[in-house]
Amino acid sequence: MNREYHKWYSPTLNREMELLVFGHGGARMIVFPTSRARFFEYEDRSMVAALGDHIESGRLQLFCVDSVDAESFYARAAHPSGRIVRHLQYEQYLIHELLPFVWSKNLTPFTIVHGCSFGAYHAINFALRHPELVNRAIGLSGKYQMRGFFDGYDDDNIYSNNPSDYVPNEHDSGRLEQIKKVDLIMVIGEHDPAYQNNRELSSALWSKNIWHAFRSWNGWAHDWPYWQQMIRRYIGGA
Known part of the structure; x- marks a missing residue:
């Protein structure tokens, strides 16, 4: 299996960012780590191995990115307004640095964003905010109500990065049509604390006539052995 390590200084984030690439072609899948985890987590947790046949056959190429969660959502010493601004800088890094790199490595016109737990939030939120850049989004055991990270503080940036808020209130027909083109897949265990939040987001999507897959798994199902089976x-697809 082709494996590549890449690192560059990000002018958007003013720090070095690292990533791993697995595979040589096929659908491009950007993988977000769990909360405060690193770009090598997906490999370390045997998720790459679980997809080994897809990767080696050229059907799938993984781009496992780093996060700045410790500098954004989990930066409790920073003001909440600064935490969400740092997240928005991360989003700009994804759009203006990561995606051009991905496209330079692979011209296959199909992009998947995916993550487990907190990574699922990143994947689904990115797909909903930028549906023109994504063909499929797969969120495993995610949570999409993020207000608990901001100590009761609220502003437009927080609202616009909180799917549980902005999806029910989306009325722009153009944006809704773009979102409808994305294969959205949300999977969660029925005993996961975020299960009801997933159901509510699914209901909000259906209320906008956005077809998607919402799949329940028995039990808690919030751990790597389950995620290996889910992916x-x-x-x-659904």
């Missing part, structure tokens, strides 16, 4: 089942 195998849903990588090709």
Whole structure:
């Protein structure tokens, strides 16, 4: 299996950023780590191995990115307004630095964003905010109500990065049509604390006539052995 390590200084984030690439072609899948985790987590947790046949056959290429969660959502010493601004800088890094790199490596016109737990939030939120850049989004055991990270503070930036808020209130027909083109897949265990939040977001999507897959798994199902099974089942769609 082709494996590449890449690192560059990000002018957007004013720091070095690292990532791993697995595979040589096929659908491009950007993988976000769990909360405050690193770009090598997906490999270390045997998720790359779980997709090994897809990768080696050239059907799938992974781009496992780093996060700045410790500088944004989890930066409790910073003012909440600064935390969300740092997240928005991360989003700009993804759009203006990561995606051009991904496109330079692979011209296949199909992009997937994916993550587990906190990574699922990143994937689904990015797809909903920038549906023109994404073909499929797979969120495993995610949470999409993020207000608990901001100590009761609220502003437009927080609202516009909180899917539980902005999806029910989206009325722009153009944006809704773009979102409808994305294969949205949300999977969560029925005993996961975020299960009801997932159901509510699913209901909000249906209320906008946005077709998507919402899949429940037995039990808690919030751990790597479950996610290995989930990604195998849903990588090709709902």
